[in-house]
Amino acid sequence: MVEKLIIAKNVKETVSLMKEGFQPLAGGTEVNRLNSTVKGKNFVYIGKIADLKTIEKSILEGVSGSYIKIGAVCTFQDAIENDLVPGYLKEACRFMSSRVRRNMATLCGNIAVRRDDSYLIPALLAADAKLFVYSMFGRKSVISLSDYIFKKEKYGSYFVAALLVNTETGAVSQKRYANTASSHGYITMAAAKKGDMCQVGLCVKNSGFYVFDGSKTPDVVLKDDIFGSRAYKKYLIDVTREDLVSSVQGDSGCCCDGSEKGKASEKKSGGAK
């Protein structure tokens, strides 16, 4: 139950309120939904901070390559409609099947909530995405998404001002398994070409996140649950890893120029005429 709500005018105000125990409220699709994973009573709404609503090219100090910077209040739909955003990320955004929810939910909110059925995190882990963050004391920095996800104790309280995706990432292929398109994904996996090797990002419902070298599947602690048996999930992870890795190594995954080959969704249609 929300007890206090402050509409922030800028990032500075947001960060200082976070220091006082307020949590950011972005699209609200996690905070306000039934059985939300977000606990807390005081929120600072960031949706009206115009600076956070932009998608632009960005050069990072001390980091090679060029990046696309996606502000904290950009929604899934904003990303889909923007020409700068790489195709694989648009494809991942489309995993959220409801257009209305895509109009509301932010990419940074999806990352911040760290759900193990995340639409975006596997692709972004595979593609070595970075985040532009503020500590509670207002210190700005660029960190890897991987650190943000796996070092929750350290970065859990940071404000994510933007998602940074490298425009030079090699081919990315991904796949999400869910009962229906609107159900939670139980396995979402993405593979990205990284030089001669392939990096895989994986999230498994009720098991967690993994990032690994695509040459072999890591040990994933699997559970029997409403989504399926351990044996089924293990089988899918193996088959999908092989498929995605061979797909990106054959360079036929999604491009990074904003166009979409949408390999996974193409396959889902059965390819029949």
Place this chain on the structure above:
Amino acid sequence: MRVNCLINGINRNFDIEPGMRLREMLELNGNFCVRDSDDCEGFCGSDTVLMDGVPVYANLVLAGEADGCEIRTPDGLSEPGKISIVQQAMIDAGLVQSAYNAPAAALLLTWLLETNPNPTKEDIKDALSGIFIRDAGYEHYYLAVKLAQEKMKDGKYSSEIAPSFHPEWEIVGKPMSKIDGPQLVKGEKAFVEDFVDKDSCYMVLLRSPHASAYINSIDTSKAEKVPGVVKILTAYNTPDTHYMQAGQGNPEPSPHDRALFNFKVRHVGDRVAAVIAETYEAACKARDLIKVDYEVLPAVFTVEEAMAPGAPLVHNGIVEYRSGAPADLEEYNKLAGDPREGRVIYQFPLHADIHKNIAASNKGEIGDVDKAFAEADAIVENTYQTTQIQHAPLEPHVCFAKMEAGRLVVYASTQVPYHVRRICGWVTGLPENKIHIIKTRVGGGYGAKQDILVEDLTGYAAFATGRPVYYRNTREEEFIANSTRHPMRVHVKMGGKKDGSITAIYMEVCANTGPFGNHCLTVPMNSCSKTLPLFKCDNMRYDLKVYYTNTPPAGAYQGYGTPKGTYGLMMAMAELADKLGCDYKDMVLKNHVEEGYMLEILKGLGEGREGAVVPVGSCGLREAVLKGCDMIHWGKKEVSDDPDWKIGKGFAMIMQGSGLPGLDHSEAIAKLETDGTLILNSGGADLGTGLDTISAKVASEILKMPLERITIVSGDTDSCAFDTGSYASSGTFFSGNASVASCEKLRGMILKEAAYQLEESEEDLEIVKPGAVHSKKTGKTLSYYEISHTACSGGGHGQLIAHGTFITKASSVPYGAHFAQVAVNVKTGEIKVQKFYALQDAGTPINPEIALCQMYGAVMKSIGHSLYEDMKLDKKGRCLTSNMTDYGVPMITEAPDDFKSVLIDVTDKFGPFGAKSISEIACNGAAPAIGIAIHDAVGVWVRSWPMTPEKILRAMGKIK
């Protein structure tokens, strides 16, 4: 906090709590059609609004965020008294049925056309991707967009909406706007929640956390002290009257095995206490303070567990019979257990044995089954399993009741107003004249609202407190404390000859009724009685047993047991064809019944009584099969351009009934008002499927008067006459026929009165448009106004009122065939329904466009049941999938790429204007058609639904 915003163009200011949601603020503003159907899950989209021109879910937006924003809601799409082009197009396309989400869908389509005047199919799909439609399916939304575009461009429609039938009639069989369409699509007051008095109390329920337990004590002392609490009801202060919640004809073929509250809880979610308080918050707070001491008992969850020797007993109390008690009843009752078990009362024998957890059973056969199996060239014998699934209507079960002038008035979202009245009478002790049931529009029923699941208690609460009481199930309660489709185990043995003829069929059905016996005989019976008569086979045997368990309750669900029986039988037939090396289509054509074939099998399949052996009547089955095979190119192997995906085809014959001959009963009263307009009081309960429109159309056709001059009042127990209700596919056939009877009688009365007034002979008179009597002899014409006015002006014969009753022994059976083409991924087991063609003989489709949408909606539901939906329970009987996302209802994304509904033109002898039922039957074909198509694609039989990727992979031996 202060919020200033523009709502539908009007500037508004609000002082709100920071936690208030935008939807709640809009409700305060009077925009009540921005609804919530999933308790803020963010799934169904009933709360869709435009915020600064972008569709959002108003429940997931805090009101404070709306400061400075422009909000548009569905009720702002048209001026009062007018209707927008998009809203009208939705009605004309047949989409506005139970319509709980129709206003939100209209808003989305309006937004789509405003931002993208020429949307593609993908654009429309995308716009509707976040709204759940359960009634009419999604297919005609593409048509509605097209119609709206045409109207905007040319001022008229050029596309065909639906085929027309019977050119000799002007109204019947033609697509025409549903009469309650504007009210529903515009988001006007329509549903129970729209009629709740401001001073109403709220009722919330404390539910059992255990699957089986005795209640040792309930301490409500702390809860009663919560300010605002009016009363707490438990088994200790409510009547011990035993009844059951199935809305069926009295005496019911279901055991009376429950009271309002019982001293034994029998499933997780069973009623323990009801708190009635002046606010919802007070009711919830008090509920949390109730202390219950349970004696937890072992439980059973499957038929296998229930039938095991020594299994825990779900009911173990005293058994009584209202008639037909067995001679050894006294001995039997000596085995009764703890007095807290309560009683089980049978209206007549159901061949039950509660000491074996058997709630009902039946068996029968025709011919010499064993001999016929011995003569078969091949036999298949397999078991087909179905799981527990939920109706998932957008509007949950809801009720508002109050005492008014010493009478109990109940606003109910129900398919059975008269059964609601009877059961409210039983629990309160009030006679029927002291109870008034007002059936509102029903925001989704599908059988769930044939069961009286909330009206009994809400009615009692209003009676016991004297206060108005409002109750609404949460979405979780819809899953755990409602009725569901009975999980079943259908065992089929089928034998055939090399030439493809079937020699014998044996069908064993074991059904799980959960803790109570609602419909426990009739639902499983339908697995046999609405499937075996498809076959021209002289040797058939069936054996059905229904078991009590501690799962959430089961009850009526569109199709009753037929979808499950059809799944088993049609899959078995395809397996037999495979084994015999016959083409499945040839086998179907060789073995299906045709008009005139005597259905001997029906003799044992009455609803708890002797069944009537009748010949097959009007039957479009063969045409449906042949036409469907042509459409899907049966026999042509499709090949995917991706080697991982294999494509297969399948189909299934289907049938249902049109009400229950000899049991169902309908009445209608047609009144000519003093200005010559007509009010038709129909006992029938329109649950969104267009029954009122059927009554209006038949009245218009018979009395040759325009639809605008006809008003239908239905489902109101004070003003209408008795009707058994809308279930078992009875609406069109029974209630429609009662409307026909009343209008034909009224036509006779009008002619007689006109003859008197004109001083002419009736034979010389005829009814003419637009509602007048014309003399063929003198050329004189009297309008209905003149006739009625004179009749009611002191010197006349009085108001012309005709009462029509419909009962019958005739059985009008709808038939059809459903076809599926699926693609299955051999690596991952994923499955996609590429094509689905539903072909059905509904007799004369009185509302063809609504009929088509009924078919699309029912097929979508059954695709859901076949592939995705599943109520999964843990070892303690707790439902793990009690929300929409986890449960898995299909949305537009799951709809087949190529989806067609086709009406086969057949005219029935007994139906109103030749009509038969349409919608229940449409639930029956998807599971077998898809199952057979999966086999055609990848060579494995998946014998349990939902047919998931994991099951496919297991059947293919890819996982152990």
